[in-house]
Amino acid sequence: MxxxxxxxxxxxxxxxxxxxxxxxSIAFYLHDxxxxxxxxxxxxxxxxxxxxxxxxxxxxxxxxxxxxxxFTGSIIISWILALLQNRFDFKAILYLTRFISYVFFxxxxxxxxxxxNWLWKVISLDILILGFVQYLxxxxxxxxxxxxxxxxxxxxxxxxxxxAFTGLIFVFNLNYYLWQKKKNWLLIFxxxxxxxxxxxxxxxxxxxxxxxxxxxxxxxxTKKILATITIVFLCSxxxxxxxxxxxxxxxxxxxxxxxxxxxxxxxxxxxxxxQWLVGQGLFVPNQNRQxxxxxxxxxxxxxxLLVxxxxxxxxxxxxxxxxxxxxxxxxxxxxxxxxxxxxxTNAMFNNNLTQSFVVLIFFGFCLTIEKD
Numbered sequence: 001m002x003x004x005x006x007x008x009x010x011x012x013x014x015x016x017x018x019x020x021x022x023x024x025s026i027a028f029y030l031h032d033x034x035x036x037x038x039x040x041x042x043x044x045x046x047x048x049x050x051x052x053x054x055x056x057x058x059x060x061x062x063x064x065x066x067x068x069x070x071f072t073g074s075i076i077i078s079w080i081l082a083l084l085q086n087r088f089d090f091k092a093i094l095y096l097t098r099f100i101s102y103v104f105f106x107x108x109x110x111x112x113x114x115x116x117n118w119l120w121k122v123i124s125l126d127i128l129i130l131g132f133v134q135y136l137x138x139x140x141x142x143x144x145x146x147x148x149x150x151x152x153x154x155x156x157x158x159x160x161x162x163x164a165f166t167g168l169i170f171v172f173n174l175n176y177y178l179w180q181k182k183k184n185w186l187l188i189f190x191x192x193x194x195x196x197x198x199x200x201x202x203x204x205x206x207x208x209x210x211x212x213x214x215x216x217x218x219x220x221x222t223k224k225i226l227a228t229i230t231i232v233f234l235c236s237x238x239x240x241x242x243x244x245x246x247x248x249x250x251x252x253x254x255x256x257x258x259x260x261x262x263x264x265x266x267x268x269x270x271x272x273x274x275q276w277l278v279g280q281g282l283f284v285p286n287q288n289r290q291x292x293x294x295x296x297x298x299x300x301x302x303x304x305l306l307v308x309x310x311x312x313x314x315x316x317x318x319x320x321x322x323x324x325x326x327x328x329x330x331x332x333x334x335x336x337x338x339x340x341x342x343x344x345t346n347a348m349f350n351n352n353l354t355q356s357f358v359v360l361i362f363f364g365f366c367l368t369i370e371k372d
Contacts, residue, residue, distance in 0.1 A: 001112070005119065008034050013126035015159030015357060016149075025285070025300070026091060029356055032098065035105045042108050067324045074317035075282045081274060082281035091300070095283035095354060102356075106363040120364035124173045125187075127357075128194050131158030131166060135197055139244070153246030156197035163248075164350045165358050167203025170195040171342045172365050175210055178226065179218075179335055192229075196236055199249050202349035207233070210342040217334055260303040260349065267302045267311050279314035283354070286311065301354060305347035336366050 011018050011031040018030040075096075082088040113119070134141075135156040142151035149161050160166040173191045177184055195203060208230060215226045237251065247253050267286050280286075285300035302308040309318040329336055343352065343362055352358040 004034065004038065009119070009123055009126065012123050012357065012360070013130065013159065015127065015130075016161045017159050026094070032101075032356075035101055038109070039101060039105060042104075067320065067327060071317070071320045071324050074278060074313060074320055078279040078281045078313065078317060079284070081278055082284050087284065088281060089284050091285055092281055092283040098356070099283075099353075099359065102359050103363060106360065106367060110367040117368040120361055120368060121173070121176075123364075124169055124191075124361065127158045127160065127166065127169060128173075128191060131156045131194050131197075134158055153248055154241070154244030155199045155246070155248045156194055160357055162350075163198035163200040164202050164346065165352060165355050167195050167198035167200035168206060168342065168346045168350075168352060168358055169361055170198070171203055171207045171210065171346070172339060172361055174207060175214070175338045175342055176365055176368065178211075178229065179214065179222075179338065183225070188229075192233060196233075196240060199240070199251065201251060202346045204233075204237075206342040206345040209345045210338050213341045214338045217337075263299075264302050264304050264307045267307055271311055275314060276310075277314045277316050279310070279312045279317050282312045282317070284312070299351070301351050303349060303351055305344065305351075305353070308347075308351055308353070332366070339365055 008031060011029070011034065019027050020030065021027045079088060079092065082092075109119075135154075139154045141149070141155075141157060141161065142153055144161060145151040152161075152163060155163045156166065157163050158166045160169070170191045174188065174195065177188050177191070195207060211226050211230050215223050218226060240249070240251075242249055247255060270286070271280065283301075286302065302311055309321060313321060325340075329340060339362060343358075346352055
């Protein structure tokens with residue numbers, strides 16, 4: 001287990017640097033191989049202890065089971081419709097398999113480790129440190145456009161190579177550290193500084209809205225701290241360096257927003273007939289996203305969460321999905337709503353439900369709060 005955890009931390013910290021591009025549209029991460037190995041080992045153990053698993057399955061609430069089966073049914077129907085219309089893409093199965101694998105991995109790892117909170121904190125700290133190294137020594141990442149990434153210039157992206165996703169990971173950490181009774185002010189300062197240097201407006205908004213949710217459920221002392229942090233953060237925005245020459249550091253830029261809106265509008269225009277009810281198929285890539293020939297594309301879906309759900313699941317599937325998430329979150333601790341607010345706010349501008357590192361760290365921190 002120790003060797004596994006060391007390897008896992010090392011690979012996750014490398015971010016996109018351990019990405020293996022199989023084709024222009026298919027890739028996997030080396031940490032996926034570790035997760036698959038871990039799950040296969042756990043599957044073998046589960047087969048040997050199937051009686052215990054059956055007992056635990058019976059304890060699951062009937063409402064949860066019903067919603068789960070309804071949601072599964074809506075996915076299958078949308079996939080069948082995609083097959084009949086000759087639009088189904090095998091990558092949809094890969095995406096769903098990876099997402100489910102991550103959920104089970106974090107859950108089972110949480111059961112095996114007495115205290116899992118250190119794992120996600122170490123990974124996040126590695127990403128933060130590597131982010132400062134990248135910002136200071138390799139601020140010009142415009143050459144990465146030929147590998148399918150955005151051409152970032154003087155923005156902290158770390159090894160994730162995307163400031164919006166990196167910023168969201170920093171927000172998860174700030175959500176966690178600000179909620180603790182004993183505040184680690186040094187880490188709070190550096191994660192806040194890292195967040196500022198991403199110039200990611202969606203991550204800024206995620207931090208501010210999650211702070212608002214935390215403020216509503218916090219005690220008096222924590223409310224004062226959150227209010228102070230929020231004011232200091234807002235006052236820091238005008239002080240950020242703006243002379244790098246890149247459009248990315250302009251907080252009033254419109255180029256990226258126009259591109260996202262344009263892509264989402266095209267996706268909505270292509271939804272027809274029964275697709276409005278059941279969707280075009282969960283994780284079935286949208287064919288109308290703007291791509292360049294011979295350059296790997298890392299974007300296959302709508303940027304906006306609502307457009308993503310509507311195009312993938314339709315009105316019916318999206319409604320069932322919302323009920324499913326509501327039931328899961330309601331059964332957990334109220335602090336998880338802070339993390340969920342960060343995730344959903346950022347997801348209104350970036351598709352983070354298919355982003356490997358965001359999904360893993362989000363689930364990790366959710367269960368960390370549960371255990372603390």
